[in-house]
Structure formats: structure tokens, C-alpha cells
Amino acid sequence: MNPLFLYSLFANYLVPLSALAPIFFALKNYRSLPPAFEILCAFIIVSSLFNLVNLIAIYQYHVRTIRWIHIYTILEFTFVTLVFSRVFNKKWRIPLYALIAVFGLICTIDLVFIQNKLEFNTYTRPVGALIIIGLCMGYIINTSTVESKWTDNSFNWVNTGLLLYYSGGLIMFTFSNYFLKPTLLTLLIWTIHNSILIVEYILFAIGFRKYGLEEKAISSTPIRNK
Amino acid sequence: MQITNNDNTAVLIILAMVGVFILVSAFIIYSVRNQNRLLRQRQEFQQAQIAHQKELLRATIEMQEAERKRIGQDLHDDVGTTISGLRLLIEMFKPTGPEDESFKEFTHSSKSIIDKIVKDVRNISHNLSPTTLRYYGLASAIMEHCGIINQSGKLAITFENEAEQELSAFDINTATALYRVFEELLNNTIKHSGASRASISIKKEGDDILFNYSDNGKGLLVSPEAFKKGMGMQNIESRLLNINATYVILPDESKGFGIEITYPILAAKVAANG
Known part of the structure; x- marks a missing residue:
């Protein structure tokens, strides 16, 4: 079978569809979701729509969408940082909002003045990924002494998904x-990236599902024990 | 000769990506295992604490039962037997007249038996709740108890008190707990140690009051850990725990047994203020 066809099947259908798993569990428990999970759910939906528009633009209108990733980087960083602003202590909110503003500004400068050709934003996206890795590590450090089973905390799964995706990518x-040119090895790199993305979505889905189970356990507890 | 680099960038990137992914996965697995291990250790520690509390409660209940049994036995053996004897004496006595010699003897015997009953009842009552402790405080009660033992010749006890003022401020619950602890320690010494001398010293050190007890007996024949599991020691521990006092069994450097009890004065003030 043609490897290009296989790759196309994997990258254009399987990976985008895998985003439906976390969206399904998120929408199932949407009413009881805390703000961090609501933002995460919005992020998955927005990034899936972005991906859909991107695929349509490429295959339907033959547009080269490489520069779109500059805009996506700002969106992605904003959503993920907002998630952590709701997970961390309230005192971190203002610094994180400031970080989002500064990062957005840097990304815009990079897009307009520095990497303004048909190329990826290889300066800003790794920086964004490093900051997100830092936030994930901060969360791990904060919760390392929490007296509960690791698997019982729904956000641990989400954090692991983010950490694996951004460090792997x-x-x-x-x-x-x-x-930029599609060769067999290039496709392999994108396949590895897409596989990590599927792992991230699966971990998000587990996180959303776990949250739903936690909520059910709490609501089935007699009121006097709450 | 020109140095050339034939490395394929894409292969290197793939290796780096997979490598980082594996490293991060390993880190996450390690942190998960570590957190779960910490949780397990905490749970084990809590379970051990609960087990210890249960053990203390069991010892307290057993001690209460033993005390009840002792009181019952004292009443039966001393008071009951003596009253039965008195009843028999009254029943057997057939006076011929008030000047009868045997009547005088009967009166004398009856009075002696009644005196004995009064003494027995007083002893039982004293054991249950020492009057001296209530009216004159801990130091006087310990001194009185030591005096009784010294008189019996079973043990020669020396008592030194350098914290008279602090001791007099103790509330009745604290004083009773500490009195019972010394009673238990002296009882252990008499029963098990074969000691001829014992000493009690009380002094103030900073914000604490230190109670030192030692004897010249056989010392600990088992490890301090095993010794602490004995019913007497558990009773002592539970009493001390109740008043926020701590204890250390002193190392067996010379012959004999020694214990140091630390009582924080602040706890006394809190207890006194209710």
C-alpha cells in the first residue's frame, strides 16, 4: 500500500477524529466541569476546528497554510496557560495573564518581522512549549505531596498529556x-508527532472521564457526609 | 582533507523526539510511583497509630477490670470475712450478766474487729481515691505513699521535690494521673525488680517539669520496645498521653531501671483554665 496514502489516512482522518474522545467525555460532564476543564474543552474544540479549516484549505483550495501555525501557537499558548491559571493558586493569575500578553506580542513580532516567509515559527513555538513544560512541572511539584492516589486526580491525566505532547514535540x-519538503523521513517525524497527539487526546479523555466519575461519587454521597 | 558530515537531520530529530518522549514517560511513571508510595506509607503510619491507640485503650480497659477485681477481692477477703467473723462471734456469745468476764472479752473483740473493718475500708477507699492528693496535692500524696512503703520495709524510697510551687498548681486530673503513674512504677519495682532502693526526684527545667524515677533492681530484662508493650507500661503511657506528658526510659547504664517523665507547664495552665 502507498505509504503516502496511509499517512494521509492517519494524519487527515484518524488524528483529527481522536479529538472526539475527550470532547465526548467533556460534553457528557460539561455542566459540572470546573473552569480549568471548561477551558481545556474549549481548547480541544477550537484546535479541532482550526485543524479542520486547515485541512479544507489545503485539500479544497490548495492554500499553503504553514504560516497559520503562527496564529495557532498564540491560541494554543493562551488556552493552555489559562487552564493552568485556574489550576494554580489565585496569586499566579495576573502573572500568567501577563505571560500570555507578552508571548502573544512576541509571536506577532516574529510573524511580521522575523519569520515572515513561508516558514514555521521555530523561535516562538519551542519557547511556548518550554513554558508549558515548566507549568506542567510546576503542577507536578505542587501536587507531589498530595495525600491521594495519583490516578484518582483527574487533572494529573491532563497534565501528563500536556507534558508528553510538548516535551515530545x-x-x-x-x-x-x-x-518543509515531504520525504519519507519527514512523514515519519509528522507521524511520531501525530501519535503523541493521539496519546495526549487519550489522556485528556481519561481526565474528563475521571472527573465525571469523581462527580458521580460525590453526588451519590449522603448530604450529611458532604 | 575535508571533514564532511553525512548525518541525516531527520533521523537525528526522530531519535531525539523518541528519546525525550521515553525520558518524560519514565519521569512521569517515577513520580506516580513515588506519590503512591508516599500515600501508602502515610496510610501504614496512620494504621499503626490507630493500632497503638487501640492497644492503649485495651490496656486501660484491662487495667480498670483488674482494679475492679482487686477492689472486689479486698471487699470480699478483708471486709466481708471480718464482718462474717463478727456475726459468728455475736451469734455464739451467750452472756450470763454484764459483769461476766467473757462479756468484757466479747466487747473488746467486737471493737477490735470493727476497728479492723474501719481500717480496711479506709485502705480500700484510700487506694481508690487518695484523700491526701485531693486536699494536700501531688507532692504530699507521693510522699505519703512512699512513707507507707518505707514503713513496710519492702523498699527504701528517697523523694526530692524542687518544684513545690508548680506541683501545687496542678489540677486534680493531672495530679491523679501522675500519682497513678508513680504508684504503678513503685508497684512494678516491688513486684518485679527485686530492688532495695528507689528514688523519685521532681524539678523544673525551662518550661517543663521533669519527674525522674529510678531503682536499683534488675533493670529491663527485655528490650525497651517489648517492655513498653507490657500492660503496666501501656497504662502509664495512656495516662501520660492524656495529660500531654512524654516519657523516656533511661538507658540501662548501671544496674536498675530509670524513667524520665516530661510534663510541659503550658499544658498544666491550659488544663487549669479549662
């Missing part, structure tokens, strides 16, 4: 301008 984000 960091090197690809940095060197993505080296493989």
Missing part, C-alpha cells in the same frame, strides 16, 4: 523548518 517544533 519540542525538538520537532525547533527543527520543523528543516523538513
Whole structure:
């Protein structure tokens, strides 16, 4: 079978569809979701729509959408940082909002003045990924002494998904301008990236599902024990 | 000769991506295992604490039962037997007249038996709740108890008190707990140690009052850990725990047994203020 066809099937259908798993569990428990999970749910929906528009633009209108990733980087960073602003202590909110503003400004400068050709934003996206990795590590440090089973905390799954995706993808984000032309090895790199993305979505789905189970357990507890 | 680099960038990137993914996964697995291990250790510690509390409660209940049994036995053996004897004496006595010699003897015997009953009842009552402790405080009660033992010749006890003022401020619950602890320690010494001398010293050190007890007996024949599991020691521990006092069994450097009890004065003030 043609590897290009297989890749196309994987990248254009399977990976975008895998986003439906977390969306399904998120919408199932949407009414009881805390703000962090609501933002995460919005992020998955927005990024899926972005991906859909991107695919339509490429295959229907033959548009080269590489520069769109600059805009997506700002959106992605904003959503993920907002998620952590709701997870961390309230005192971190203002610094995180400031970080979003500064990062957005840097990304815009990069898009307009620095990496303004048909190329990936290899300066800003790795920086964004590094900051998100830092936020994930901060969360792990904060919760390392929490007296509960790791698997019982729904956000642990989400955090693991984010950490795996951004650390696994960091090197690809940095060197993505080296493989603008589609070769077999380039496709392999994108396949690895897409596989990590599927892992992230599965972990998000587990997180949303776990949250739903926690809620059910709480609501089935007699009121006097609450 | 020109140095050339034939490395394929894409292969290097793939290796780096997979490597980082594996490293991060390993880190996450390690942190999950670590957190679960911490949780397990805490749960084990809590379970051990609960087990210890249960053990203390069991010892307290057993001690109460033993005390009840002792009181019952004292009443039966001393008071009951003596009253039965008195009843028999009254029943057997057939006076011929008030000047009868045997009548005088009967009166004398009856009075002696009644005196004995009064003494027995007083002893039982004293054991249950020492009057001296209530009216004259802890130091006087310990001193009185030591005096009784010294008189019996079973043990020679020396008592030194350098914290008279602090001791007099103790509320009745604290004083009773500490009195019972010393009673238990002296009882252990008499019963098990084969000691000829014991000493009690009380002094103030900073914000604490230190109670030192030692004897010149056989010392600990088992490890301090095993010794602490004995019913007497558990009773002592539970009493001390109740008044926020702590204890240390002193190392067996010379012959004998020694214990140091630390009572924080602040706890006394809090207890006194209710």
C-alpha cells in the first residue's frame, strides 16, 4: 500500500477524529466541569476546528497554510496557560495573564518581522512549549505531596498529556523548518508527532472521564457526609 | 582533507523526539510511583497509630477490670470475712450478766474487729481515691505513699521535690494521673525488680517539669520496645498521653531501671483554665 496514502489516512482522518474522545467525555460532564476543564474543552474544540479549516484549505483550495501555525501557537499558548491559571493558586493569575500578553506580542513580532516567509515559527513555538513544560512541572511539584492516589486526580491525566505532547514535540517544533519538503523521513517525524497527539487526546479523555466519575461519587454521597 | 558530515537531520530529530518522549514517560511513571508510595506509607503510619491507640485503650480497659477485681477481692477477703467473723462471734456469745468476764472479752473483740473493718475500708477507699492528693496535692500524696512503703520495709524510697510551687498548681486530673503513674512504677519495682532502693526526684527545667524515677533492681530484662508493650507500661503511657506528658526510659547504664517523665507547664495552665 502507498505509504503516502496511509499517512494521509492517519494524519487527515484518524488524528483529527481522536479529538472526539475527550470532547465526548467533556460534553457528557460539561455542566459540572470546573473552569480549568471548561477551558481545556474549549481548547480541544477550537484546535479541532482550526485543524479542520486547515485541512479544507489545503485539500479544497490548495492554500499553503504553514504560516497559520503562527496564529495557532498564540491560541494554543493562551488556552493552555489559562487552564493552568485556574489550576494554580489565585496569586499566579495576573502573572500568567501577563505571560500570555507578552508571548502573544512576541509571536506577532516574529510573524511580521522575523519569520515572515513561508516558514514555521521555530523561535516562538519551542519557547511556548518550554513554558508549558515548566507549568506542567510546576503542577507536578505542587501536587507531589498530595495525600491521594495519583490516578484518582483527574487533572494529573491532563497534565501528563500536556507534558508528553510538548516535551515530545519540542525538538520537532525547533527543527520543523528543516523538513518543509515531504520525504519519507519527514512523514515519519509528522507521524511520531501525530501519535503523541493521539496519546495526549487519550489522556485528556481519561481526565474528563475521571472527573465525571469523581462527580458521580460525590453526588451519590449522603448530604450529611458532604 | 575535508571533514564532511553525512548525518541525516531527520533521523537525528526522530531519535531525539523518541528519546525525550521515553525520558518524560519514565519521569512521569517515577513520580506516580513515588506519590503512591508516599500515600501508602502515610496510610501504614496512620494504621499503626490507630493500632497503638487501640492497644492503649485495651490496656486501660484491662487495667480498670483488674482494679475492679482487686477492689472486689479486698471487699470480699478483708471486709466481708471480718464482718462474717463478727456475726459468728455475736451469734455464739451467750452472756450470763454484764459483769461476766467473757462479756468484757466479747466487747473488746467486737471493737477490735470493727476497728479492723474501719481500717480496711479506709485502705480500700484510700487506694481508690487518695484523700491526701485531693486536699494536700501531688507532692504530699507521693510522699505519703512512699512513707507507707518505707514503713513496710519492702523498699527504701528517697523523694526530692524542687518544684513545690508548680506541683501545687496542678489540677486534680493531672495530679491523679501522675500519682497513678508513680504508684504503678513503685508497684512494678516491688513486684518485679527485686530492688532495695528507689528514688523519685521532681524539678523544673525551662518550661517543663521533669519527674525522674529510678531503682536499683534488675533493670529491663527485655528490650525497651517489648517492655513498653507490657500492660503496666501501656497504662502509664495512656495516662501520660492524656495529660500531654512524654516519657523516656533511661538507658540501662548501671544496674536498675530509670524513667524520665516530661510534663510541659503550658499544658498544666491550659488544663487549669479549662
